[in-house]
Structure formats: C-alpha cells, structure tokens
Amino acid sequence: MKKIALELENEIVLKDLYEIYETPPLGYTPALMYAYVIRPENHGTPDKAFQLEIIATPKLGFNEVLVRVMSAGVNYNGLWAGLGEPASPTAFHGKDFHIAGSDASGIIWEIGEGLKNNPEFKFKIGDEVIVHCGQTCGLCQECNGGNPMLCESQKIWGYETPYGSFAQYTKVRAQQLLLKPKHLTWAEAGGYMLTYATVWRMLYGFAPNDLKPGTNVLVWGGSGGLGATAIQLIKLAGANAVAVTSSDERGEKCMELGAVGYINRQKFNCWGALPDINKKEEYKEYLKEVRKFGSAIWNILGKKVNPDIVLDHIGSQTFPVSTYVVKSGGMVVFCGATSGFNMSFDASFVWMRQKRIQGSHFSSLFELHKANKLIEDKKIRPVISREFSWDELPLAHQKMLDNTIEYGNVVINLV
Incomplete structure (x- = not known):
C-alpha cells in the first residue's frame, strides 16, 4: 500500500496547457500554448496589437521542428507587424492571425517525421539551440550555388510566416537551427542573430x-x-x-x-x-x-x-x-x-x-554560419541592454517605437 501511495504521489500529471514559467516533461507537447497574437482588426500601437491568447500548439510539417522558446528577441519588424505597416503580415502568409518574433533561443521539443531518420539532421530532442529567421526552399539554383536570398520561396520567419517566437512554442524549418554557444545565456542567445x-x-x-x-x-x-x-x-x-x-x-x-x-x-x-x-x-x-x-x-x-x-x-x-x-x-x-x-x-x-x-536583406546560411563562428570563438559578443519579462512584451515594443532603448538588443524572457 505504501508503494502504491508513493507512486500516486510522484505521478506526473500531464496538462493541455502550462503556465509560462512551468516546464512540461521533455518531449511532451501540450495541446495549447500562450502566445501574443496580432490580428488585422487590432493593428496599431503595441498595447493594442499584441494580444495575449491561448491557441493550439502548432502541428509539425514533415521537415519541421518544434522549439520551446526560452528567450525571444525584439526587432523592428515586430513593430511593423503590429502596426500593419507597410502591410499586414497576414497578407504574406494568408492566415487570419500572426505571431511575431524573428529571434529565439530554446530547446528542441519535437521533431518532424521527415527528420527523424535523416543522417544530415544533427539535432535531437533536448538540444539547446538558436533559431535564425531565414527560410528558403534549399532546392533551387539560387539556394545551390547562387544567392539564397533571391530564392523565390525566401521568407523571414516571424514576419512573413504565421508562427514566430512570441509564444511558448514555435515551429521552424531544420535549416533555421544552430546549437546555442555554451557560454551564452538564454537571453544573449535569443536576441542577436537577426541584426548580426x-x-x-x-x-x-x-x-x-x-x-x-x-x-x-x-x-x-x-x-x-x-x-x-x-x-x-x-x-x-x-x-x-x-x-x-x-x-x-x-x-x-x-x-x-x-x-x-x-x-x-x-x-x-x-x-x-x-x-x-x-x-x-x-x-x-x-x-x-x-x-x-x-x-x-x-x-x-x-x-x-x-x-x-x-x-x-x-x-x-x-x-x-x-x-x-x-x-x-x-x-x-x-x-x-x-x-x-x-x-x-x-x-x-x-x-x-x-x-x-x-x-540588403538578412543573409545566406553560409554567411550566417561564418558570422556565428566569431560568436562561438568569443571574438564578437551579443550586446543585450535589457531583458523584459513575458508580461512586458508590449512595453518592450513600445519602448523601441519611442526610441527609448538606450543601446543594443532587447529580449523577452520566458524563463
């Protein structure tokens, strides 16, 4: 009886939704998540545009990866997305909602079926990673020997795609992942790649x-x-x-x-x-x-x-x-x-x-990895001036809009 009672006491109760600072068991994907959602009818200043909602956790495509976001960088494209200028980001991807955020650090939480037995995919569940915002097809002549930023399928994740980093979980393509340099904090890793x-x-x-x-x-x-x-x-x-x-x-x-x-x-x-x-x-x-x-x-x-x-x-x-x-x-x-x-x-x-x-627009994957080697070798350091809490996400964007960020990048922490 004591053994049964102990097992019940230690039993992990899986939930459909976890609070921002709660940690689910590694690899268990809740059905729902918190996200700051932009909808076309709410375009305007950050306090109006970024609305906290509970939405379905995104389902993965064949070659996609789900990342639990630990820290997310704030960039000017989030302001454009919120303001709806020069266009609503929903016009880029056709969904009726948008989750901004084009920088992130986090943990690989789930891997798409097409990547599980792919020897070229070097990541596993639990790996600590940086997500960069560049998406291309990887198949066309521009992606293979040309200029990948001229790929007809090129998109900036979190601006031209519906799911960005301002959520508990985000889905990305395999090409967007880099291992997080061990000497960087979550905040440092989550806020530099887009600008860098x-x-x-x-x-x-x-x-x-x-x-x-x-x-x-x-x-x-x-x-x-x-x-x-x-x-x-x-x-x-x-x-x-x-x-x-x-x-x-x-x-x-x-x-x-x-x-x-x-x-x-x-x-x-x-x-x-x-x-x-x-x-x-x-x-x-x-x-x-x-x-x-x-x-x-x-x-x-x-x-x-x-x-x-x-x-x-x-x-x-x-x-x-x-x-x-x-x-x-x-x-x-x-x-x-x-x-x-x-x-x-x-x-x-x-x-x-x-x-x-x-x-000039973002960078190719080759350029990105070459640049990041300087971060790994500690020759360049990310400059993070301020870390905001999850509840302060609209405030962080307002400060950027008002030009009151004194220097460097700012991030939103989910841990």
Missing part, C-alpha cells in the same frame, strides 16, 4: 565595396542592435567605424564597443526629405547643414576623408544625407527604413560620382 547576420551581409556581401582593413564606415543608429554589432565587426576587421547617435551617452557606448568616433545627430538640422532642388535658397541652406555634418565626419577620419560605406537602416530621415556623404565610388547599403519607406536623394550627385546604392 543582417549587418554581416551588409558589410561583407557586396564586393568590391565589402569591408577590408582600413575601410571607413559610417554607422547610423550606432548604439542600436545593428549598430552595436557593426561597430564590433568593423573594429575586428581593422577598419574604422564612425557612429551616428541621438545623444552623447549613446555615443560613449559606441566608443566602448570600438568606434573611432561618434556624431550626435541632434546637433544638425538636415534630416528628412530632400528639399526641392529648384528652390535654390532652401536647397542652399540644406546643403550648408549637410556640409556641417560632413565636416564632423572629417574631424574624425581626417580632412576630405569620406566614408567608403554607409550603413543605413533609418530610411527617409537620413537617406539623402547618406548619399551625399559617402565617397565617390562608395556604397550606401540599407536593410530597412525605421523612419519611413519613402526615400529621396539627389540622383545627379549619385550617378556623377558613381556611388552605389545597395539594398
């Missing part, structure tokens, strides 16, 4: 304008998640990063990371759309202010030394200036437009000086 892989491609993906020793790079948003990583990569390459920030405090953070100097953009008034060139006085005043900004760059790099590369993800507020200050034959490479998608520039100033404007 993106900036790697921006710096190294577009020869002959790629990063080399001695290259001068202007980094907009130098203290942010993308900028903080860029500065480290630029320094590691023996090149020079000039950070542009919105405060001296943020500028000092950039100096700590390895920038050779910083510029506080609040001291200049040349932001926004390019003035009408035919309005000579207005345009003249604008150029005068742009030249002041250019002189600030020279004060750091040397007289008449302009950036070889400008990393721009701000968009409409900065793009005209980027095209002015980059050197003749240099490159403005951009991966987003956090201040607006309608960008203007003086075309004659670009073509007559043979400047290059290059769009």
Whole structure:
C-alpha cells in the first residue's frame, strides 16, 4: 500500500496547457500554448496589437521542428507587424492571425517525421539551440550555388510566416537551427542573430565595396542592435567605424564597443526629405547643414576623408544625407527604413560620382554560419541592454517605437 501511495504521489500529471514559467516533461507537447497574437482588426500601437491568447500548439510539417522558446528577441519588424505597416503580415502568409518574433533561443521539443531518420539532421530532442529567421526552399539554383536570398520561396520567419517566437512554442524549418554557444545565456542567445547576420551581409556581401582593413564606415543608429554589432565587426576587421547617435551617452557606448568616433545627430538640422532642388535658397541652406555634418565626419577620419560605406537602416530621415556623404565610388547599403519607406536623394550627385546604392536583406546560411563562428570563438559578443519579462512584451515594443532603448538588443524572457 505504501508503494502504491508513493507512486500516486510522484505521478506526473500531464496538462493541455502550462503556465509560462512551468516546464512540461521533455518531449511532451501540450495541446495549447500562450502566445501574443496580432490580428488585422487590432493593428496599431503595441498595447493594442499584441494580444495575449491561448491557441493550439502548432502541428509539425514533415521537415519541421518544434522549439520551446526560452528567450525571444525584439526587432523592428515586430513593430511593423503590429502596426500593419507597410502591410499586414497576414497578407504574406494568408492566415487570419500572426505571431511575431524573428529571434529565439530554446530547446528542441519535437521533431518532424521527415527528420527523424535523416543522417544530415544533427539535432535531437533536448538540444539547446538558436533559431535564425531565414527560410528558403534549399532546392533551387539560387539556394545551390547562387544567392539564397533571391530564392523565390525566401521568407523571414516571424514576419512573413504565421508562427514566430512570441509564444511558448514555435515551429521552424531544420535549416533555421544552430546549437546555442555554451557560454551564452538564454537571453544573449535569443536576441542577436537577426541584426548580426543582417549587418554581416551588409558589410561583407557586396564586393568590391565589402569591408577590408582600413575601410571607413559610417554607422547610423550606432548604439542600436545593428549598430552595436557593426561597430564590433568593423573594429575586428581593422577598419574604422564612425557612429551616428541621438545623444552623447549613446555615443560613449559606441566608443566602448570600438568606434573611432561618434556624431550626435541632434546637433544638425538636415534630416528628412530632400528639399526641392529648384528652390535654390532652401536647397542652399540644406546643403550648408549637410556640409556641417560632413565636416564632423572629417574631424574624425581626417580632412576630405569620406566614408567608403554607409550603413543605413533609418530610411527617409537620413537617406539623402547618406548619399551625399559617402565617397565617390562608395556604397550606401540599407536593410530597412525605421523612419519611413519613402526615400529621396539627389540622383545627379549619385550617378556623377558613381556611388552605389545597395539594398540588403538578412543573409545566406553560409554567411550566417561564418558570422556565428566569431560568436562561438568569443571574438564578437551579443550586446543585450535589457531583458523584459513575458508580461512586458508590449512595453518592450513600445519602448523601441519611442526610441527609448538606450543601446543594443532587447529580449523577452520566458524563463
């Protein structure tokens, strides 16, 4: 009788739903999960757009993996998804709901049937992993010897797919998994890959304008998640990063990371759309202010030394200036437009000086693994400025929208 009583006392009761900080038995998948869900009728500010719901845990496809999310990174595409700008993410995948989040660290919880006996799949249930956001078909000519980011099936997980990382469980493709570096915490591992892989491609993906020793790079948003990583990569390459920030405090953070100097953009008034060139006085005043900004760059790099590369993800507020200050034959490479998608520039100033404007989007799997080796070797470190609790997920996005994140990446912890 005592033995039976002990067995009943130690019996594990399996549930259909576990609270956020509860841990189910490894490999047991509850039928339901908590998730922050965006629906088209709720588009707007983060407090309105991100609604906590109980929904069905996703079922796996043949070559998919279920990951229990431990930490999830906050990125600007989550804001776009919530705002429904420039389009509702539901338009990308056709579902009537959307779970944002394009960065995660977690534990492999379930493996699709097509992967269980596949010798090329090196992961198992219980492995601690990082999830990156790049999805491609893996079969077309672009994926095999070309440029995988030109694959017709290429998607950003958590933005163009219905299931992202802002949930207890998420389903991903096998190609999205990397083993978590053992020296990183869940939070560090869950918040860096989207910005890191993106900036790697921006710096190294577009020869002959790629990063080399001695290259001068202007980094907009130098203290942010993308900028903080860029500065480290630029320094590691023996090149020079000039950070542009919105405060001296943020500028000092950039100096700590390895920038050779910083510029506080609040001291200049040349932001926004390019003035009408035919309005000579207005345009003249604008150029005068742009030249002041250019002189600030020279004060750091040397007289008449302009950036070889400008990393721009701000968009409409900065793009005209980027095209002015980059050197003749240099490159403005951009991966987003956090201040607006309608960008203007003086075309004659670009073509007559043979400047290059290059769009960039995430990275290939090869580039991603090459970049991550520097993390594994502790040559680059993720910069996480703040960790938010699960209940604070809308707040974290609001702070990003308000530009009150002081530096680096931020994450949502589920543990």
